[in-house]
Amino acid sequence: MFVKTRGIFLILIFTLWSLIRLLQNDVTIDYHGYFIGLTDIAKESEFVWTDGTKLNYTSWAPNSPNDHNDQDCVCLMSSSGKWNDCSCDVRYAFICRKL
Numbered sequence: 001m002f003v004k005t006r007g008i009f010l011i012l013i014f015t016l017w018s019l020i021r022l023l024q025n026d027v028t029i030d031y032h033g034y035f036i037g038l039t040d041i042a043k044e045s046e047f048v049w050t051d052g053t054k055l056n057y058t059s060w061a062p063n064s065p066n067d068h069n070d071q072d073c074v075c076l077m078s079s080s081g082k083w084n085d086c087s088c089d090v091r092y093a094f095i096c097r098k099l
Helices: 014-027
Strands: 006-011 033-039 073-077 081-086 096-098
Touching: 006 033
Parallel strands: none
Antiparallel strands: 006 096, 033 073, 073 081
């Protein structure tokens, strides 16, 4: 992955506060959605952060996740700030953090 080789990783959202801060300060509404570092690619319906951390906070949109057409990635929807499972092949922007 391009960003991982540069010490940059998809963002992890562990608390409501971190989501609010992200939405207020770091996300523009130029895109429909943004990839975040949450996935169920290893085991369907078992979402984990890309660093292996178990999920302890969620902000799912209504009726999500729904695994429509085998969606394994999670996107932050810019219109609502809620999460939706999405295809990993969708052309969304991504939110990263540098370690």
